[in-house]
Amino acid sequence: xxTSSKPDxxxxxxxxxxxxxxxxxxxxxxxxxxxxREFEVRTxxxxxxxxxxxxxxxxxxxxxxxxxxxxxxxxxxxxxxxYRDHGHALARGMDPKYGMAEMFGRIGGCAKGKGGSMHFFDxxxxxxxxxxxxxxxxxxxxxxxxxxxxxxxxxxxxxxxxVTLSFxxxxxxxxxxxxxxxxxxxxxxxxxxFVCENNGYSMGTAIxxxxxxxxxxxxxxxxxxxxSAVIEGMDVIEVYEGMKAVVDKCRETSRxxxxxxxxxxxxxxxxxxxxxxxxxxxEQQYAQDDPIxxxxxxxxxxxxxxxxxxxxxxxxxxxxxxxxxxxxxxxxIPDIEELYxxxxxxxxxxxxxxSLPAMLED
Amino acid sequence: MTxxxxxxxxxxxxxxxEEMREDxxxxxxxxxxxQYNGAYKVSRGMLDEFGPKRVIDTPISESGFAGxxxxxxxxxxxxxxxxxxxxFSLVAADPILNNAPKMLYMSGGQxxxxxxxxxxxxxxxxxxxxxSWCVESMFANVxxxxxxxxFTPYDAKGLLKTAIRDDDPVFFLESERLLSIEGEVPEESYxxxxxxxxxxxxxxxxxxxxxGRPLYFCLEAAKTLAQEGIECEVIDGRTIKPLDIDTIVxxxxxxxxxxxxxxxxxxxxxxxxxxxxVHQHCFDDLDNHVMRxxxxxxxxxxxxxxxxxxxxxxxxxxxxxxxxxxxA
Ligand SMILES: Cc1ncc(C[n+]2csc(CCOP(=O)(O)OP(=O)(O)O)c2C)c(N)n1
Ligand SMILES: [Mg+2]
Numbered sequence: 001x002x003t004s005s006k007p008d009x010x011x012x013x014x015x016x017x018x019x020x021x022x023x024x025x026x027x028x029x030x031x032x033x034x035x036x037r038e039f040e041v042r043t044x045x046x047x048x049x050x051x052x053x054x055x056x057x058x059x060x061x062x063x064x065x066x067x068x069x070x071x072x073x074x075x076x077x078x079x080x081x082x083y084r085d086h087g088h089a090l091a092r093g094m095d096p097k098y099g100m101a102e103m104f105g106r107i108g109g110c111a112k113g114k115g116g117s118m119h120f121f122d123x124x125x126x127x128x129x130x131x132x133x134x135x136x137x138x139x140x141x142x143x144x145x146x147x148x149x150x151x152x153x154x155x156x157x158x159x160x161x162x163v164t165l166s167f168x169x170x171x172x173x174x175x176x177x178x179x180x181x182x183x184x185x186x187x188x189x190x191x192x193x194f195v196c197e198n199n200g201y202s203m204g205t206a207i208x209x210x211x212x213x214x215x216x217x218x219x220x221x222x223x224x225x226x227x228s229a230v231i232e233g234m235d236v237i238e239v240y241e242g243m244k245a246v247v248d249k250c251r252e253t254s255r256x257x258x259x260x261x262x263x264x265x266x267x268x269x270x271x272x273x274x275x276x277x278x279x280x281x282x283e284q285q286y287a288q289d290d291p292i293x294x295x296x297x298x299x300x301x302x303x304x305x306x307x308x309x310x311x312x313x314x315x316x317x318x319x320x321x322x323x324x325x326x327x328x329x330x331x332x333i334p335d336i337e338e339l340y341x342x343x344x345x346x347x348x349x350x351x352x353x354x355s356l357p358a359m360l361e362d
Numbered sequence: 363m364t365x366x367x368x369x370x371x372x373x374x375x376x377x378x379x380e381e382m383r384e385d386x387x388x389x390x391x392x393x394x395x396x397q398y399n400g401a402y403k404v405s406r407g408m409l410d411e412f413g414p415k416r417v418i419d420t421p422i423s424e425s426g427f428a429g430x431x432x433x434x435x436x437x438x439x440x441x442x443x444x445x446x447x448x449x450f451s452l453v454a455a456d457p458i459l460n461n462a463p464k465m466l467y468m469s470g471g472q473x474x475x476x477x478x479x480x481x482x483x484x485x486x487x488x489x490x491x492x493x494s495w496c497v498e499s500m501f502a503n504v505x506x507x508x509x510x511x512x513f514t515p516y517d518a519k520g521l522l523k524t525a526i527r528d529d530d531p532v533f534f535l536e537s538e539r540l541l542s543i544e545g546e547v548p549e550e551s552y553x554x555x556x557x558x559x560x561x562x563x564x565x566x567x568x569x570x571x572x573x574g575r576p577l578y579f580c581l582e583a584a585k586t587l588a589q590e591g592i593e594c595e596v597i598d599g600r601t602i603k604p605l606d607i608d609t610i611v612x613x614x615x616x617x618x619x620x621x622x623x624x625x626x627x628x629x630x631x632x633x634x635x636x637x638x639x640v641h642q643h644c645f646d647d648l649d650n651h652v653m654r655x656x657x658x659x660x661x662x663x664x665x666x667x668x669x670x671x672x673x674x675x676x677x678x679x680x681x682x683x684x685x686x687x688x689x690a
Pocket of ligand 1: 133134171172199393446450
């Protein structure tokens with residue numbers, strides 16, 4: 001184990017490639033990232049105003065990862081992640097109002113107010129959860145891949161055609177469950193990609209203090225015989241292009257893969273984290289690598305996005321989140337009967353045909 | 363003894379620090395216990411005093427560091443293993459349930475396991491079902507372990523010192539909701555023995571038995587009930603294993619009624635065990651069957667109103683006491 005307390009990642013402000021995805025697509029991604037950012041800013045406010053309880057972890061700084069990864073997927077590819085899950089749910093297509101209502105503990109929430117910030121679920125958008133226990137989602141990810149392959153091959157008599165993304169934090173590298181999941185994925189040839197959102201820290205523990213070979217975590221995946229990639233996660237185009245290659249290969253070969261996604265969380269681990277374990281200088285350095293600014297600059301400098309257009313987009317996003325927050329606030333708290341519903345399936349009632357529970361009228 | 367008012371978390375820290383000063387075999391290990399000063403600041407300053415070889419930060423590898431510490435205990439060291447939350451101990455279920463409590467027996471008495479596992483237990487406030495485990499009933503089912511649940515800062519220090527000195531594995535269940543409460547704690551070294559319940563409020567009409575945080579709800583309920591003319595005797599069991607059934611029985615013989623309040627689920631629980639033992643010992647003294655108040659039999663919900671309803675709150679305790687004493 002090395003003893004450096006600095007994360008083993010360095011910001012790269014390499015300019016974005018001019019080629020690649022279309023301008024319209026890039027604008028969409030910019031909007032998606034802005035939406036997540038604004039959602040998280042409002043989340044933090046709401047938490048401070050005590051409208052949100054429990055543990056709450058925001059995704060600010062890591063937006064390019066969820067957006068770029070999702071862009072590399074087909075709409076029906078399953079996704080599963082840990083507790084820092086708002087960005088993945090939104091990137092996957094969940095309406096922010098359901099997320100906000102979830103955190104407000106309202107019946108309109110994506111889990112009827114029963115899951116909270118750490119446990120966002122959205123079946124309609126193939127989002128198999130936020131999971132609160134570090135590492136717990138990684139065997140589930142293997143299981144989702146097992147099921148898509150089983151369904152495609154055994155039930156439908158075709159070829160395996162879906163890819164599962166199983167996100168994890170760098171802290172989860174050290175959980176036994178993750179290693180068992182990798183081994184199973186290898187042994188059973190599962191089409192799952194473990195995307196490690198390597199933001200350099202698990203709570204206050206720098207990666208070099210928590211994991212052996214923290215400077216080169218793909219070496220662990222090599223031990224399982226996986227293909228792996230190191231991707232610059234502060235740049236949505238690099239995330240997309242890097243992931244597209246990994247996803248396409250996984251879909252084709254039905255072999256697991258591992259991605260060391262270099263990123264940074266701009267805020268504390270949770271709402272109560274004074275961040276004494278890292279320096280202001282380091283934070284400032286990464287702030288200059290903001291994935292949203294980076295894409296906005298690219299669009300403005302090389303793709304003809306005007307300042308006005310950008311402002312309109314940012315305004316729209318703000319409005320959307322404001323309305324989502326209003327909607328969430330108007331959603332009622334769950335009836336007490338809800339406490340006893342969903343414990344067993346027979347109490348669940350007929351499946352409504354959408355992932356989302358009975359909602360208020362729009 | 364010189365006492366002063368300190369927080370629950372400081373009392374825990376004092377217990378650990380005093381024992382570590384006394385006994386070099388004692389060390390503290392867990393996630394964020396050293397450089398971060400503890401996720402809940404229980405171990406604040408301990409790294410500075412004892413250094414990184416005795417206050418040890420671990421990766422998020424509960425199964426690994428729990429198992430490793432059990433190995434160290436087999437060699438005679440006396441680890442204090444902090445789980446940030448007992449909810450996370452579930453990924454270490456095999457070492458803490460299959461190794462620690464059975465080691466002495468399985469080795470025919472050769473290898474003991476003097477280890478303390480400690481951390482937050484129970485609902486922390488809207489943490490959702492994965493983070494709100496009350497492990498007492500589930501784990502108390504296992505022979506070979508001891509289990510303590512402190513309610514006051516005084517007991518936090520005294521019981522933890524007893525736990526660290528104990529030659530058997532001790533599961534020490536704290537509550538995040540209690541860590542900031544203050545109480546009088548002697549500066550000097552003292553211990554609180556295991557297996558000695560304490561009457562927190564004397565009364566003549568109904569015995570209420572509980573452990574840890576729910577005792578607050580019990581005392582709140584007892585106040586309300588006193589205004590209705592029902593004087594409850596509230597007993598703090600302090601340790602679940604060993605269980606001081608004698609104190610409970612003596613009280614029930616006096617009051618003839620008993621309500622057990624247990625924050626874990628009702629099925630096969632600490633509450634059902636105590637009820638069963640009270641029925642056995644007090645069959646002729648009871649004027650009604652023992653009533654139990656538990657967490658509702660559902661996973662912990664996130665929504666505030668649902669969580670409040672799920673917990674064994676004062677309202678439910680009052681209802682149980684009124685129901686059980688209706689024929690008084
Ligand atoms: C098994 C388990 N142990 C401990 C925790 C407490 N915990 C929650 S998040 C966290 C840090 C995880 O860091 P990382 O995996 O890097 O994800 P990040 O927060 O950086 O997104 C810890 C220790 C937990 N939720 N589950
Ligand atoms: Mg991390």
